[in-house]
Amino acid sequence: MPLDVIRKAIGKQRRLAAMLWERLDARLHGADYLPKPLAGHKAVIVGSGPVGLRCALELRLLGAEVVVLERRAAYERINRLHLWKWCGEDLKGWGAKVLEPPELSFGSDPDFLHIGISELQELLLKAALLLGVQVFFGAEFSGSVPGEQWNILIGDAMHDSSGIRPGPPIPACLSGATILIGADGPRGSVARAHSFKLQESQGLRREAALGLVANYCNFSTASEKGRRPFSLARQFYEQLFKDCEEKTNVVLENIVCYISANTHYFVMTPTKKSLQNCGVIDADCKEGETLSSINSEMLATVAREIVALPWRTGDPVLPAEVLASPAGPPTLFDFSRQKRAAEGLQVVETSAGARMLVGLCGDALIEPFWPEGLGVVRGFFGALDVASAAKVWAETGHDSEAAVCHFEGAFRQLRSLAAKTRINVCKPDEKTYGLDPSTRYRYMSSGPHSRCESMPPLAHHLRCTSMSPAPRPPSSP
Numbered sequence: 001m002p003l004d005v006i007r008k009a010i011g012k013q014r015r016l017a018a019m020l021w022e023r024l025d026a027r028l029h030g031a032d033y034l035p036k037p038l039a040g041h042k043a044v045i046v047g048s049g050p051v052g053l054r055c056a057l058e059l060r061l062l063g064a065e066v067v068v069l070e071r072r073a074a075y076e077r078i079n080r081l082h083l084w085k086w087c088g089e090d091l092k093g094w095g096a097k098v099l100e101p102p103e104l105s106f107g108s109d110p111d112f113l114h115i116g117i118s119e120l121q122e123l124l125l126k127a128a129l130l131l132g133v134q135v136f137f138g139a140e141f142s143g144s145v146p147g148e149q150w151n152i153l154i155g156d157a158m159h160d161s162s163g164i165r166p167g168p169p170i171p172a173c174l175s176g177a178t179i180l181i182g183a184d185g186p187r188g189s190v191a192r193a194h195s196f197k198l199q200e201s202q203g204l205r206r207e208a209a210l211g212l213v214a215n216y217c218n219f220s221t222a223s224e225k226g227r228r229p230f231s232l233a234r235q236f237y238e239q240l241f242k243d244c245e246e247k248t249n250v251v252l253e254n255i256v257c258y259i260s261a262n263t264h265y266f267v268m269t270p271t272k273k274s275l276q277n278c279g280v281i282d283a284d285c286k287e288g289e290t291l292s293s294i295n296s297e298m299l300a301t302v303a304r305e306i307v308a309l310p311w312r313t314g315d316p317v318l319p320a321e322v323l324a325s326p327a328g329p330p331t332l333f334d335f336s337r338q339k340r341a342a343e344g345l346q347v348v349e350t351s352a353g354a355r356m357l358v359g360l361c362g363d364a365l366i367e368p369f370w371p372e373g374l375g376v377v378r379g380f381f382g383a384l385d386v387a388s389a390a391k392v393w394a395e396t397g398h399d400s401e402a403a404v405c406h407f408e409g410a411f412r413q414l415r416s417l418a419a420k421t422r423i424n425v426c427k428p429d430e431k432t433y434g435l436d437p438s439t440r441y442r443y444m445s446s447g448p449h450s451r452c453e454s455m456p457p458l459a460h461h462l463r464c465t466s467m468s469p470a471p472r473p474p475s476s477p
Helices: 003-012 015-028 052-059 084-095 115-131 191-192 238-248 272-277 294-308 375-396 401-416
Strands: 043-046 065-070 079-080 112-117 134-137 139-145 153-155 173-175 179-182 196-200 210-218 231-233 252-259 261-269 331-334 339-341 347-348 355-360 462-464
Touching: 003 015, 003 115, 003 191, 015 052, 015 084, 043 052, 052 115, 052 134, 065 139, 079 115, 084 134, 084 375, 112 115, 115 134, 115 139, 134 173, 139 191, 153 462, 179 191, 179 238, 191 355, 196 252, 210 294, 238 252, 252 294, 272 401, 347 375, 347 401, 355 401
Parallel strands: 043 065, 043 179, 065 134, 179 355, 347 462
Antiparallel strands: 079 112, 139 153, 153 173, 196 339, 210 261, 210 331, 231 252, 252 261, 347 355
């Protein structure tokens, strides 16, 4: 694999390189991954977001040949993600604090552990490439075609673009796939192609909970260096939020600020009514049309007014040059409802008897509830769970029921994981967390047929399929 070639060329004389080789070797030779049960398998992962890449690493450690398809041509998302402590430690095992980005100070503030989305992708991409994962950019999943074996059709997502495609040219088809993972979002092409059903939470009215994200360039001035990250809720800082309302006419429930080497990242939850009063959204728009009625100029003005306020006593306010330099336009999003798959794993079979395990992870499996910072931890746990199910499938002689049973037991625990339930769902000693769900979840027994006691009987998950084309996904915003 590339790791061996690069290691031989660089050697161990460089301290950071030696640290990286040591960490990757610890992964490669971990007990969970020997004796490479997925050797001879070909895995295709659709989506190279953080969770898709994390899943690619697990399948590669298990011995599979892994190919990742990514529709975009580059990693450009600058929003920042909150990380639970275990996620931070997991990333250190993949090279964080050795490779950049993220900056080598990653994890120095445990109260505000965060990372940029593109930084996280770049970190995991480097580890994946070192282990021999192949990544195609500008490539989209177009369907799964059965025959003597399963063939994955690939479309050119850049066919109408003048941009330059990084990496190798994309193939039209990947033959002989035995594992297909959808990590391409809740309405992703893999879930549609293989008829995974989605369920939507009904706890809040649509558009009842809105989030506003704004990024501003960090020029590392003396004033900026004197600022600290913060996370404030109205119930604890009522006067601060009243001051905000008086000066901006925006009613906020909370506001978070993370500071990185390049940006000041803000995310906050304004009420829909106050945004209507400010002219940010149309007061007469119908339910479900709020995000299509945004006055972008007013949204930028409101965001700038809010972040300019003195949110922390003693901290300098943001300099005018920063307020005049947004790192992209602010965005408004609706987190009032979350989608999740009704089931996350199935095994499909061709008329010739060729089987393929099809699974979901990341937002394709379950969308996070934004205020609790669940995206990365549930995404990484889901990646481990689906990889563990693939391992069970291989070790049991491709027993479909064993794999589905194993995954569904873990999924039952995963979807109940939240900030308030964490202590009841997860085992306390994070140092023992591994590939097997029983090392992470309290109510999972170990072994290939592990499942939680309250689970209903399994449905028949082995599906004989003649054709499963995926509709072409819409263009990304």
